[in-house]
Amino acid sequence: MRELVGRGDTRRGRTGGRPRTDTAKLENARILYENSEKTAAEACAAAGVGRRTFFSYLAEFKKDPACGSKDVL
Secondary structure: OOOHHHHHHHHOOOOOOOOOOOHHHHHHHHHHHHHHOOOOHHHHHOOOOOOHHHHHHEEEEEEEHHHHHHHOO
């Protein structure tokens, strides 16, 4: 019964899931990490992003450096 309720919401344009991480925060963490002596954990804590999210962004950035200007994660 519950799954039917959820399906009805998608037909009305509602989608679920976790909100995307702000790319500006990820970019700030990347700049801190690459241009200072901070560790990844310290750069992530300062920028307010998770390490796993940061490393996913960093891998995507290394594949395509233009990705910093659009939503990736």
